[in-house]
Amino acid sequence: MSAVATKPPLPSRSHPAPRAAAPAPRAAVPVVVSPMLTRLAAEHATGTLHRERGTLHLTDGQVTYAESPSAARRPVTAPGDDRPLAEGAWELYRLEALYDAAYFALAPSSVPGRFRYGAPPPPEHGGPVPVGVLERSVVRRRALLHRIWPDARADTAPLTRAPAAPGPAGTAPRSVTARQWAVLERVDGIRTAPEIARDLGRLAFHTLVDVRRLAAAGLVRPGPLRDDRAADPDITLLKRLRDALEAL
Known part of the structure; x- marks a missing residue:
């Protein structure tokens, strides 16, 4: 007796194939x-x-x-x-x-x-x-x-004018706003962005934004950092010892 081939049964309409579950939303990572x-x-x-x-x-x-x-x-x-x-x-x-x-x-x-x-x-x-x-x-x-501008040194280092930047008596480039020009006029190789903000009577972060934009435009650049730790390489260790003693 020869075997008779049969087709596999069709899935029942009353029981549809399960769908893949939607991925659960990611929980917000706390900052x-x-x-x-x-x-x-x-x-x-x-x-x-x-x-x-x-x-x-x-x-x-x-x-x-x-x-x-x-x-x-x-x-x-x-x-x-x-x-x-x-x-x-x-x-x-x-x-x-x-x-x-x-x-x-x-x-x-x-x-x-x-x-x-x-x-x-x-x-x-x-x-x-x-x-x-x-x-x-x-x-x-x-x-x-x-x-x-990704270089964070511009926030704390003394600021210097780039060679292409106009001098103190120069004319502001068209791309520089009045706020930024007031900052640029005070860039002297000595003052930092927070010191310029204090001189202008402005909030420091707003001045950091102006300084970074001037740096991105190639008009200012950060000079060497003024860091007291450069004169004493053990200052960080001394601070840690001080903190430990104060915690006793």
Whole structure:
């Protein structure tokens, strides 16, 4: 007897073939600029975080005030005016100044930070800013500056004019804005971007943006870094020993 070939049965319409499951959406990766600051926020800590380039004041795990030698302190009057700042303008400027100082205070550093619990914030502190919001602001600012010009030395080194840049009595190129020209006029091989910002009465980060754009246009370039550690190679070790002793 010869075998009769049969066709395989068709799949039942009542039971369709299972579809591949859609991939699960990726969870947002939290931004961590300073693990120590993130831990203090989780602890709802109150006190002062001292870092190499600035200080952050925390109340119940949120940042209420920031200060840095590279950032100007908040004025009590409007820039270029003797009139006191209105309440709304004051709060806006307070937040801008806080983000400005925090950008420098949270800069990468080989020197460990230290936290002093219970230290009260300065009397002029305002409303708190969550640590996550502050760290995302720092990351966005770093990314913006990197897109404009990737050499971060322009933020801290003395600035010099490029050979093709016009001199102090020259005429601003068409591609240079009035704000940038005011910065370029103060580039003398000695002053840094934060020092130029202080001289102009501007927030430091806004001046960093102008400096990076001038660097991208080939008009300025960073000179040798002014770093006190160059005179003493053991200064970082000494700072670590100091921090350890203060923590006892």
